[in-house]
Amino acid sequence: MLLEVKGMQAGYGQTHxxxxxxxxxxxxxxxxxxxxxxxxKTTTLRAICGMVKTEGDVTFLGERxxxxxxxxxxxxxxxxxxxxxxTFMELSVEENFRLGAYVRRDGEVxxxxxxxxxWFPRLKQRWxxxxxxxxxxxxxxxxxxxxxxxxxxxxxxxxxxxxLAPLIVQEIFGIMRRIREESxxxxxxxxxxxxxxxxxxxxxxxxxxxxxxxxxPAAEIREDEAIRRSYLGY
Amino acid sequence: MDGFxxxxxxxxxxxGIYASVALALVMIYQATHHVNFAQGEMATLSTFIAWSMVExxxxxxxxxxxxxxxxFLIGVLVxxxxxxxxQNAPVLTHVGVFIGLLLIVGNMTGWxxxxxxxxxPSPFTSSGPLMGGLISAHELGSTAVTLxxxxxxxxxxxxxxxxxxxxxAAYNPRSARLVGIRVGWMLALGWGLAAAIGAVAGMMVAPVxxxxxxxxxxxxxxxxxxxLIGGIDNPLGAVIGGFAVGVLENLAxxxxxxxxxKLTVAxxxxxxxxVVRPSGLLGRVVTSRV
Numbered sequence: 302m303l304l305e306v307k308g309m310q311a312g313y314g315q316t317h318x319x320x321x322x323x324x325x326x327x328x329x330x331x332x333x334x335x336x337x338x339x340x341x342k343t344t345t346l347r348a349i350c351g352m353v354k355t356e357g358d359v360t361f362l363g364e365r366x367x368x369x370x371x372x373x374x375x376x377x378x379x380x381x382x383x384x385x386x387x388t389f390m391e392l393s394v395e396e397n398f399r400l401g402a403y404v405r406r407d408g409e410v411x412x413x414x415x416x417x418x419x420w421f422p423r424l425k426q427r428w429x430x431x432x433x434x435x436x437x438x439x440x441x442x443x444x445x446x447x448x449x450x451x452x453x454x455x456x457x458x459x460x461x462x463x464x465l466a467p468l469i470v471q472e473i474f475g476i477m478r479r480i481r482e483e484s485x486x487x488x489x490x491x492x493x494x495x496x497x498x499x500x501x502x503x504x505x506x507x508x509x510x511x512x513x514x515x516x517x518p519a520a521e522i523r524e525d526e527a528i529r530r531s532y533l534g535y
Numbered sequence: 536m537d538g539f540x541x542x543x544x545x546x547x548x549x550x551g552i553y554a555s556v557a558l559a560l561v562m563i564y565q566a567t568h569h570v571n572f573a574q575g576e577m578a579t580l581s582t583f584i585a586w587s588m589v590e591x592x593x594x595x596x597x598x599x600x601x602x603x604x605x606x607f608l609i610g611v612l613v614x615x616x617x618x619x620x621x622q623n624a625p626v627l628t629h630v631g632v633f634i635g636l637l638l639i640v641g642n643m644t645g646w647x648x649x650x651x652x653x654x655x656p657s658p659f660t661s662s663g664p665l666m667g668g669l670i671s672a673h674e675l676g677s678t679a680v681t682l683x684x685x686x687x688x689x690x691x692x693x694x695x696x697x698x699x700x701x702x703x704a705a706y707n708p709r710s711a712r713l714v715g716i717r718v719g720w721m722l723a724l725g726w727g728l729a730a731a732i733g734a735v736a737g738m739m740v741a742p743v744x745x746x747x748x749x750x751x752x753x754x755x756x757x758x759x760x761x762x763l764i765g766g767i768d769n770p771l772g773a774v775i776g777g778f779a780v781g782v783l784e785n786l787a788x789x790x791x792x793x794x795x796x797k798l799t800v801a802x803x804x805x806x807x808x809x810v811v812r813p814s815g816l817l818g819r820v821v822t823s824r825v
Contacts, residue, residue, distance in 0.1 A: 350713070371712040380713070387710035389703055400703050403696060404715035451714065 303328045303455050303487045304349070309357035311348035318344040320511040321357065326455060331481055331488045333498040333519060335533065336508035342491040343384050345508070346457045349489075350374050350381050362454060376404050380453035384460060386444040390433035394424055397432050397443055401450030410450070417446040420476050438469035442476070449480070455487045462494050470494070474501060495533040499523040507532050541669050542789045543782055548674035549743070549757075550781020551681030555736035556751075556758035557765070557773040558688065559729035564767050565705040566725045567618070569629045570759065573636035574733055575751030577613070580640055581606040581734035582741050582750070583648045586655055595658045599738060603731045610730025614723040645748035655741035677739040684735050685774055688728070692770070701725055753798055757784060760804040766815025775817065780804060 304326040312318045318341045326332045336342050348355040351371045359367045366374050381387070389397050398417070402410045418425040421442040427435055432443060441461055448456055461477070462470040474497060481488065481501070492498035499505060499519045507515035507528070515528055522528055556574060563571040581602055588598035617636065621628050659676030692698035704711040704721035711718050737751060744750055761780040765772025780801065788797040808815060 352709070352712075372715050372717050375713055375715040383709070383713065387707070387713055389707050389710060391706050392699075392703065396699055396703075399696065399699055400711075400714050400716075403700055403703075447714070 302326075303362065304489070305358075305360040306349070307358040307360075309345070309348055309355060309359060311344055311353050311355045313344075313353060318511050319348060322508075322511075322513055324506050324513060324516065326487055326489050327504070328454075328487055329481075329485050330503040331477075331490055331501050333495075333502035333505040334489060334491045334508060335493075335495045335498060335505055337532075337534075338493070339510070340508040341511045342508055343459055344511075346381060346383070346459050346489070346491055349457060350379065352383075375451065378452070378454040379457070380448035380451040380455070381457040382444045382448045382459060382461065384463070386440055388432050388440055388444050388447070390431070392432060393429055394427045394432055394435070394443060395429060397447050398450060401447035402452075405450075405452060407452075413450055413452065417449065420479060421446050437465050438473065441465060441469075441473055445473075445477075445480075449484070449486070453486055455489065458488060458490045460491055460493060462492060462497060470497065477501060495529075496523075537669070538789075542785045544670045545674060546782035546785030547778060548670075548678050548781070549740070549785065550761075550778035551678045552736045552740045552754060552777075553758045553761045553781050554774040554777025555681055555684060555732050555739075556754060557762040557777040558685065558770055559732045559736075560758060560762045561765075561767060561770050561773040562725050562729045562732075564762075565770075566722045567629065569626070569633065570767070571636075571729070572630075572633045572755075573640055574729065575755030575758075576637050576640040576644065577606070577609065577730050578733035578737035579746075579748060579751045580644045581609070581730070582655065582737035582746060583644055583748075585734075585738050586653060586741070586746055587648070589656060595656065599658075602734050602738065606734035607727040607731040610727040611723045613730070614726035618722075618726070619719070641748055648748070650748060653746040655738070655746045657742035673742055680735065680739055684732060688732065689771075697724075753801075756798065756805075757781070757801045760801040760808075763805055763808045763815055765817045769815065769817055772815055772817030776815070 302325055306322055306324050309322040310317065310319050322345060334342050334345060344353060347353045349359055351366070351369050351374050355367055357367060358365060361374070361377060361379055366377065389400060398414060402413065423439055424442055424446060427439060432440065435443060445458070445461065461473055465473070478501060480486070490498055490502060499522060502519040505517065505519045505522050506513050509532065515522065515532065556578065559574050560570055563574070584605060585598045585602040588601060589595060613636065617632055621632055657673040657676070659672040661672035665672060665675060692702060700711070700716045701721045701724060704716055704718045705725070708718045740754060741750065757780050758777060761777035762773040763776070764779060765774070765776030784797055784800050787800045788794045792799065
């Protein structure tokens with residue numbers, strides 16, 4: 302098991318957003334975390350990375366990481382593409398790549414750059430360009446590439462489809478399918494677009510106002526009309 | 536004509552000092568979004584440390600190197616001990632800490648080393664006039680030292696991975712943490728580096744203005760004007776602005792307002808830039824699409 306979350310509570314100041322979540326993410330494959338606006342999806346990802354005050358137990362690769370500093374959690378192999386993408390807008394694509402691999406001391410960073418060019422050929426064309434000038438889709442690609450360059454065991458993705466045209470979203474999900482086959486990294490995917498996420502995911506959790514209300518294999522949830530109607534709205 | 540050329544060259548020499556201090560100000564500003572008013576006082580303290588080492592008989596460049604390293608440590612300690620506890624506090628708290636630091640460091644320097652003006656040696660001497668008497672050996676030497684320091688700082692930030700991490704931490708601390716950068720330490724290193732640059736500026740200007748506890752007060756003002764001209768968040772702009780202020784100040788002092796009113800030039804520049812173009816003449820415009 303890659304990540305185990307038990308009784309996780311988190312919030313901002315006096316406001317509690319998560320009221321005791323339990324879920325797991327398995328090695329490899331995609332786990333989707335679905336829910337409406339304000340359900341606590343983004344907060345869940347932030348809580349895992351120690352970006353908000355968190356209680357409960359978050360165990361990553363057998364080690365309790367609750368309350369640790371974000372940078373220490375990242376160094377253990379947990380990458381996060383946050384909402385807003387976390388791109389260094391002022392810096393070039395190249396510098397964003399170098400920062401993604403900043404903590405790595407192995408000699409394979411260069412080879413991983415090449416791998417990213419295979420998955421995201423557009424980024425190679427933009428190599429020296431300031432990241433802030435990329436299109437929305439390219440920025441999302443850069444954010445995912447930057448996170449993968451950490452060589453994470455687990456990748457947290459916060460709404461990769463947000464604000465992008467449908468065609469670009471298709472392209473990005475296509476690339477994510479490839480990454481999932483070719484890299485073996487575990488992915489925890491937060492999405493509002495449930496249909497899209499359930500196609501990619503192996504397992505899914507449904508979040509409603511800070512609680513998990515449904516969990517199970519993605520295929521089953523997709524087929525379950527009652528769940529779809531009451532929670533996913535399609 | 537020779538007089539005019541000399542004023543320009545002398546302006547470039549002092550401009551280098553302003554450029555260094557302006558760069559130190561910008562480095563702290565980028566990381567904290569506040570101007571460190573105590574930058575000048577910290578540089579003065581460093582210069583006094585160097586002075587006491589030279590007085591104790593150490594060779595000039597040994598004292599120079601030791602002072603730079605010691606100043607770096609002082610800068611790191613100031614960030615760790617004073618700035619760290621208030622990092623999430625409101626703006627006024629930061630301003631309060633900066634002013635407190637200014638008063639404490641300034642008065643401590645006077646208390647330890649005395650308020651009498653001291654002569655600080657220049658390592659640059661020549662037997663005859665240089666370039667037909669246009670430039671003194673110290674002006675030439677200190678400009679060279681300044682340029683070397685500025686180049687090293689530029690190369691460090693542009694090409695080393697630590698420099699890149701420090702820039703990332705200043706631009707976007709939240710994302711920097713997500714790639715594993717220890718943002719707190721990057722800020723401390725920034726303070727160290729700023730203090731070290733300030734120390735070099737102090738040691739280069741001391742032979743010209745003589746050493747006393749308020750030596751850097753005026754210089755900080757000129758440097759701040761330079762930083763504003765270049766755009767307070769633009770390191771290269773700050774350096775160019777520092778040189779520009781040096782030349783302007785010298786020309787104005789020689790031909791327009793006289794030496795007594797020179798400091799007014801700096802204040803006029805500060806107000807002028809803030810009124811006309813608050814982002815500075817070379818201010819960074821971040822283009823971004825969403």
